[in-house]
Amino acid sequence: MNTLFKVTNKISANGQAVRHIFSGVKKLQQTQEQVDAAEATNTRLPLTTLSEDEQAMKETVARLAQEQIAPHVREMDNDGKFKSSIIDLLFQNGLMGVQIDTEYGGAGCNFMTTILTVEEISKVDPSLGILVDLQNTLINNVVIQLGNEEQKKKYLPRLAADTVSSFALTEPSSGSDAFSLKTTAKKDGSDYIINGSKMWISNSDLAGIFLVMANANPSAGYKGITCFIVERDTPGFTINRPEKKLGIAASGTCMLTFDNVRVPESNILGEFGKGYKYAIEFLNEGRIGIGAQMIGLAQGCFDATIPYTMERAQFGKPIFSFQSMQHQIAEVATEIEAARLMVYNAARLLERGEPVLKEGAMAKWYAADVAQRACVKCIDWMGGVGFSKDFIQEKFYRDVKIGSIYEGTYNIQLSTIAKQIEREYKN
Structure with missing residues (x-):
């Protein structure tokens, strides 16, 4: 070793x-x-x-x-x-x-x-x-x-x-259509003045460094979008109170407002006007990470539940021993493993420098879908206690819903996959 x-x-x-x-x-x-x-x-x-x-x-x-x-x-x-x-x-x-x-x-x-x-x-x-x-x-x-x-x-x-740190892209009027953002960055000497707002920005309650997408050339449409590094204590930059959410409650999600926030030109990350390209590329890598979160969540809920099914007795024997239970458990275990393989495969492809637009979207969509089914089943297997806050399953159940929403909704993932399939068959 x-x-x-x-x-x-x-x-x-x-x-x-x-x-x-x-x-x-x-x-x-x-x-x-x-x-x-x-x-x-x-x-x-x-x-x-x-x-x-x-x-x-x-x-x-x-x-x-x-x-x-x-x-x-x-x-x-x-x-x-x-x-x-x-x-x-x-x-x-x-x-x-x-x-x-x-x-x-x-x-x-x-x-x-x-x-x-x-x-x-x-x-x-x-x-x-x-x-x-x-x-x-x-x-x-x-x-x-x-x-x-x-x-x-x-x-x-x-x-x-x-x-x-935090990644600031989404705005009140731009969710799935991320590039219709209205936050602007106007050149002023050797600085840029940022104005606008961002919404549903994860980790923003704690972040000291923000990567902010703003349009520095609105006349060029999405090709004016540029990535800026903005520090938390920059004058005019306000981080509002965290939203109260259904799940992942400890994770701070805030609205950000920019009121004449001045940042030096040296804080442009990458090339001017390439922010839209960077967002597409790096969000796709991030989707593999969301897939990892979802398979971890599903496995954690599953691991917390199976011992209970082996201890809880009905009609004189553990509920795990009933064939109908075993079939359900086997199906969920198989789906979690399949999702894990998709996530790992996308990660290995990325490491080898291969395109993962389709594979990343597939891994994120499938892992989130499997995790939702796994959490629902686990609460069913727990029975009444699964509906109480005395057991961790209800937290997993609340947390899992975000997987079908952030870093691209279910429909966005499916549209991405379909477009890639279309290109493959046209070529």
């Missing part, structure tokens, strides 16, 4: 165990070695095959989630916000900068590592899962891939160490 893993397995509050495991991980190294060996013998590895680094991360984050996050989930859900100690725990354990290079203080891991991290945390709390997902699959990746060296040196160490 790689000397990387000669560390203690004990999870500590200061996060040293996980950080040591993450330290020095080489992206895809062991996975690629396995792939090369498999190709040499004309064989193929299962999608669920993980490198030693990935497996160690999966196991370690699972323990962290169960031991240090799970005891606080109900309290955070009731309070409608995360405990600061839990946010600190994520940063201390390297879970908010999974793919950020070690040069900037991150873990230097691959995309699959992020997917596994989101999945394991979501088994315990999907609210926290989306915090970790958006930070890693969306904001960090945008800065890593589009930022110039000055921007990377300024922002990546903060994103890895102590600063939550």
Whole structure:
């Protein structure tokens, strides 16, 4: 075994165990070695095959989630916000900068590592899962891939160490039609003045760094949309109170308002007028992360329910022993595994640099759909107690609905898939 893993397995509050495991991980190294060996013998590895680094991360984050996050989930859900100690725990354990290079203080891991991290945390709390997902699959990746060296040196160490971030695209009048946004950025000397508003912006209650999509050339339509880095304390920038939501209640979702918010031209991320292109590309990666959140949620609800069916007796025997129950349980378990394979496949394709527009949309749509069915079934199997707040199933049930809405609704995913099929058959 790689000397990387000669560390203690004990999870500590200061996060040293996980950080040591993450330290020095080489992206895809062991996975690629396995792939090369498999190709040499004309064989193929299962999608669920993980490198030693990935497996160690999966196991370690699972323990962290169960031991240090799970005891606080109900309290955070009731309070409608995360405990600061839990946010600190994520940063201390390297879970908010999974793919950020070690040069900037991150873990230097691959995309699959992020997917596994989101999945394991979501088994315990999907609210926290989306915090970790958006930070890693969306904001960090945008800065890593589009930022110039000055921007990377300024922002990546903060994103890895102590600063939550947020992606501001959706507006009151632009939901599924994301590019009809009305927020503008007007040139003024070497600065841009941003005016407008954003709505349903996840993580915004805690974020210190925002990636804001604004139209800097309205006459060019969506081709004027540009991505700006905006800091929380910028004058004129207001983060309104979090919305009260059906599910993922601890995850802050706020409206943002921009009243003559002045940002320097150097805060443009990537190229001027390419914001629409970046949003399409990176939101597709983010959809794979949502898929990971959904399979984690489904598995967490399933894992919390099956032991009850083995203990709850009716007519003199456990309800699990009834054939009708076993068939339902087998179907749900199979659907969760199928969704997991789709998510993992999309992640591996992305790592290989292959297009994943269709595969990402499929993974997100199917994982969200499966998770909803799994949660409904789990409450059915629990009976009356599943309808009470004394059991975690009702929280999973409330949390799961968001999967069919954010980062592209069900219909948007289906339209995306259909367009790709159309292109394939026309070519």
